[in-house]
Amino acid sequence: xxxxxxxxxxxxxxxxxxxxxxxxxxxxxxxxxxxxxxxxxxxxxxxxxxxxxxxxxxxxxxxxxxxxxxxxxxxxxxxxxxxxxxxxxxxxxxxxxxxxxxxxxxxxxxxxxxxxxxxxxxxxxxxxxxxxxxxxxxxxxxxxxxxxxxxxxxxxxxxxxxxxxxxxxxxxxxxxxxxxxxxxxxxxxxxxxxxxxxxxxxxxxxxxxxxxxxxxxxxxxxxxxxxxxxxxxxx
Numbered sequence: 001x002x003x004x005x006x007x008x009x010x011x012x013x014x015x016x017x018x019x020x021x022x023x024x025x026x027x028x029x030x031x032x033x034x035x036x037x038x039x040x041x042x043x044x045x046x047x048x049x050x051x052x053x054x055x056x057x058x059x060x061x062x063x064x065x066x067x068x069x070x071x072x073x074x075x076x077x078x079x080x081x082x083x084x085x086x087x088x089x090x091x092x093x094x095x096x097x098x099x100x101x102x103x104x105x106x107x108x109x110x111x112x113x114x115x116x117x118x119x120x121x122x123x124x125x126x127x128x129x130x131x132x133x134x135x136x137x138x139x140x141x142x143x144x145x146x147x148x149x150x151x152x153x154x155x156x157x158x159x160x161x162x163x164x165x166x167x168x169x170x171x172x173x174x175x176x177x178x179x180x181x182x183x184x185x186x187x188x189x190x191x192x193x194x195x196x197x198x199x200x201x202x203x204x205x206x207x208x209x210x211x212x213x214x215x216x217x218x219x220x221x222x223x224x225x226x227x228x229x230x231x232x233x234x235x
Contacts, residue, residue: 034124034142036141036142037139037142038140038142039066039069039070039076039077039078039135039139039140040078040079040080040100040128040138040139040140041063041077041079041080041138042080042082042094042138043079043080043081043082044081044082044199045199046081047079047081047101047199047202047205048079048100048122049101049189049192049193049205049206050101050124050125050147050185051183051186051189052122052189052190053103053119053120053121053122054079054103054119054120054193055117055118055120056117056118056119056120057115057116057117058115058116058117058118059115061114062136063137064115065136065137066135067108067116074104075104075106076103076104076123077103077105077120078101078102078103078126078142079101079103080097080099080100080128081096081100081199081203082094082095082097083095083097084200093131093133093138097203099125099126099128099145099203099206100206101123102122102123102124102142103121104121104123105119105121124144124146125144125146125147126142126143126144126145127142127143127145128140128142129142129143147185147210147211149184149185149210149211157211157212157215160188160212160216160219161187161188161215163215163219164187164188165177165187167219167223168191168195168222170222171225178190178191185211188214188215188218189211191218192205192206192214192218195222197221201221204217205217205218
């Protein structure tokens with residue numbers, strides 16, 4: 001993990017954990033019912049998680065149309081990652097991963113030339129069931145994959161959070177951890193978003209069966225990175 005990337009990640013952690021930044025979602029946002037059909041925005045190496053926000057610059061005509069239609073409706077859009085090897089088909093409908101994260105457009109700035117700057121607030125994971133080809137942009141039939149944590153799992157989740165914080169500090173000494181008033185889910189999803197990981201690793205974190213499993217996977221990634229760094233320092 002290069003120092004420049006680490007600095008970027010640390011800065012993003014600070015932004016995500018600033019009060020009012022949008023990371024802490026309201027109960028109504030978390031309980032949002034996902035429509036059966038939503039527009040999806042596939043990108044090469046970008047993943048959205050619940051409890052996080054992401055800014056996007058929208059410049060392709062088909063996705064300008066997507067944003068315009070979303071803003072006239074429920075403002076919901078789904079982020080999903082493109083499968084490796086998509087480049088040859090990018091202008092069409094290249095293959096995507098099955099699981100993505102839906103979000104609500106909470107900020108939108110339309111530029112004079114029709115481009116948009118938006119901020120998407122991640123709400124709930126989804127699985128793509130099929131696609132509708134009637135629009136210039138991609139429209140998918142989806143099922144929601146909510147990640148409610150049972151009361152009985154709360155102690156384990158809190159333990160995973162502590163383990164994750166220790167693992168992060170061991171790999172990034174001096175890293176400023178997010179404030180303690182963030183919920184366990186917010187911290188785990190926020191670190192999953194901002195720590196410098198390979199795209200496929202981030203996708204696997206998104207696909208984890210809830211925040212307890214996501215934290216465990218992220219801990220293992222960090223422990224592996226720490227071991228690699230220790231070995232390289234000996235040579």
